[in-house]
Amino acid sequence: MKSISRWTQKVFAAAMFCGILQGSALAAGDAEAGKVKASTCIGCHGIENYSNVYPSYRVPMLGGQHPEYVVQALKAYKSGERAHPTMKAQAAQMSEQDMADIAAYLTSAPQAQ
Amino acid sequence: MMKQLVLLAGLLAAMSGSAFASEQAAPEQGKTVEELTAACTACHGPTGVSPTTAFPIIAGQHKTYIEKALQDYRSGARKNAVMAGQVANLSDSDIEKLAAFYSKQESPLYTPSGD
Secondary structure, eight states: OHHHHHHHHHHHHHHHHHHHHHHHHHHHOOHHHHHHHTHHHHHHHTSTTOEETTTTEEOOOOBTSOHHHHHHHHHHHHHTSSOOHHHHHHHHTOOHHHHHHHHHHHHHSOBOO | OHHHHHHHHHHHHHHHHHHHHHHHHHHHHOOOHHHHHTTTHHHHOTTSOOSSTTSOOOTTOOHHHHHHHHHHHHHTSSOOHHHHHHHTTOOHHHHHHHHHHHHTSOOSOBOBOOO
């Protein structure tokens, strides 16, 4: 009985460890997966000096940005802390994994010509 | 000679007048860039290349985007506890100066492409 419980503990510990690994993989984001998911983003953020029309200001450059910050921004659009209607609509559709993947891609993508 | 003296007096008067005017105007002009950026440095770094990944790199970002972000923090349209406190007392001119400064700094930012 004692040995079974020890075995159970080991299995439990191993499961926890895998969970932690998976958690960190989720947070890291997959740039390859993000490339596909970011096609809509590129429509505005991939055009040099592209401007939001009303009010008029340039959309931010995301290449070279910290991916963690981009994820935060997407979460803020989804939650309503940031109000841009288009970005809110985009982020509303995204899971946290989507956000991490998209951020990983946009911040490390090749430079627009 | 007299004419020259009058001219000189006039010139001096004009100079002191403009000096006086600029002294008077100083409070209207608000803070210097150095005074304004002092609060930003702790999170965004001295030139806007933030060393901490939770805070965005603002160096080299588009001027109009930085202005919009600061205006939105000030109006409450963009909600962030830290930034709300920083921008509360900024004038439009302060915001313009900050955006002009950071947008001109050397930066790792660029426009990404889809391929």
